[in-house]
Amino acid sequence: MIIPNASQIRELDAYTIAHTPIKSIDLMEKAAKQCFQKIKPILSKTMEVMVFCGPGNNGGDGLAIARMIAGAGFHTRVFYVGQPEQFSPDFETNLRRIEKFLMVTVSEIQKVMDLPVIDKHNTIIVDALLGTGLNRQVDGIFFEIIRHINNSGAKILSIDIPSGLFCDGNALQQNDAVIRANHTYTFQFPKLSFLFPENEEFVGNFTVLDIGLHPDGIRELEGNNFLIENTLIKSFYRGRSKFSHKGNYGHALLFAASEGKSGAAILAAEAAMRSGVGLLTAHVPKYVLPILQAGVPEAMCRKDDDPYIVTHSGEVSMFNAIAFGPGVGTDPRTANALKMLIQNTINPLVIDADGLNLLAQNPTWLAFLPKGSILTPHPKEFERIAGKTQSGLHRLELAKDLARKFSIYIILKGAYTAVVCPDGRVFFNPTGNPGMATAGSGDVLTGIILAWLAKGYPPLQAALISVFLHGTAGDLAAARLGMEGMTARDIVFHLPKVAKKLFA
Structure with missing residues (x-):
């Protein structure tokens, strides 16, 4: 609309x-x-x-x-x-x-x-x-x-x-x-x-x-301004062939976690699996590996050399989509891993959380992001990158400038989450509720976007599908549990129900 x-x-x-x-x-x-x-x-x-x-x-x-x-x-x-x-x-x-x-x-x-x-x-x-x-x-x-x-x-x-x-x-x-x-x-x-x-x-x-x-x-x-409707999201969906296999639904790579933040990796990984990705590999610090494999047994793990933080990007050419950021921290060695990742991949990246904070500390890297990459900042993360904003309107205008300048998509998270496109269009998401203002909700969104990107959906479609499903799953969780008691895992739990109803 x-x-x-x-x-x-x-x-x-x-x-x-x-x-x-x-x-x-x-x-x-x-x-x-x-x-x-x-x-x-x-x-x-x-x-x-x-x-x-x-x-x-x-x-x-x-x-x-x-x-x-x-x-x-x-x-x-x-x-x-x-x-x-x-x-x-x-x-x-x-x-x-x-x-x-x-x-x-x-x-x-x-x-x-x-x-x-x-x-x-x-x-x-x-x-x-x-x-x-x-x-x-x-x-x-x-x-x-x-x-x-x-x-x-x-x-x-x-x-x-x-x-x-x-x-x-x-x-x-x-x-x-x-x-x-x-x-x-x-x-x-x-x-x-x-x-x-x-x-x-x-x-x-x-x-x-x-x-x-x-x-x-x-x-x-x-x-240039639109409200996302379920008819638009339905029009993107490709369905699944009877003879398809997991290889048809992409292999995603997730860089996540540091000491004390293994939960971010679990939430993002589980959200990706619940969003239909064919294969998921999580690159995590050594000590996180057993925690993640126990928490999300469907995900494969690739352990970093360091026990507590992500320090390198490793081989990335075989992956269809890559996300970086949930819980990784801002250690200089983790920053170097992000820098190497940006240099060594041509496919769009999904960057969230501490990945955004690292970009804010190294703003020249924005110019080297693969075209079509997706950044998912909440208001404070966005200000660290773009500078102090005076209002929601001002924030939107700054995001449009950045998206256009670097040919990227910026998802401004919050009520009526805005997907800002390089061509100046903005899509506002009507789904979601204040109960989603809880730890880990952003990690869940990162996992959802990663999955749809890995399945071969273009960045804009992946972003729009993801914010709509994320918000709708949050609405189901709030209706069932109330906004005060729901958690990020409740959003993950309701993702299949939303997809089943929307794409039936």
Whole structure:
């Protein structure tokens, strides 16, 4: 699913109106009905609903929603801001409609003294002040209304986008000029700004509502930001031939572990095996070998000369894919092993954990990474490589620059994990949950990527499949065990169930 920018959303609205027998006001009514159906179950006849509307189409949505809420018998008050010359045609139509509803109080806000008293215990606020077209700082009476709503302590529901939040990021907006919604009901697509951690306090949870925008118009949209869908992942899957054997599914090499970190090797190795790799060899320090062979008997082991750390890369030409990093530490001899590996392989590498820390200590090595290599940093690991970041949007832009410069893929781990491509495209993963913020979760992802890469899938496909499966397995684990009690091994345990269901 493409994630359009603000101008594309307007163009798509216009395309839908031009190519279907629907007027703009009717499309607004359709969107409002979708919102009302989601909002209605959380309303109570003992509570008051306050709907705050701006003069544009977002305000028009709010007026239509208010009319429906009132029509369902809920106590509703509407507050709008703006002069008649600022009203959009659809706002004006819906204002006339709601003013005919005697059960709704409609009030204009011109100054701070017009702001209503809000009982936080008995009020739900619907925010429809400013929409996706916002492109400047919020000030004046809009700023005062937003601050008043935020300070009320009442539950806030935003329509399409929290007022004050920019559709494509929020680097230029001051935080106290943005509505802090508990839930956002957004139309047709998530907005790019919803996917950055700094905006969670404004967006809250969000629900995407299908308002029936024209499918041809959606297909014609061009852009670089996408939300991964299971249909895309299914389209990559090649299946298995009845006459295939383990050699058809690749031989992977995993460099992992150091003293006290044998668990990282076990998790990555087990994840690779559970992801269908044909053969796996783990290059580990001598003392880790018996631990790994007992923990993952399906994996073969190649012991390093050193008992406690990885010190050399050895022969690598026979392997289809190689991963380096889980638990290896940052000893200078381990750094030399990574350097030799980069010099001696032409196939894309998967580099994670301490492998990333070693790259951060030796940034010139980035230029020698095989094209199509995959780096999987969490935010701190990324900052060690790219420098301090100011926001999720800033981090994404830096990652795009690095991916383009070195022809690599960067997986920015976290909520809505982003797969950043050398060509500028970014794919956001909607699966996963906070229970996955646990030791070893990243090692599991490394093993999954390694397996799909070894099976012959191109780097982009391997990355997208892996983050989607990883997150979905985490969601199954959380549903079964709860987010507080799940571990990285629970993610591994659920991988086969996810693959079975997705690729059936």
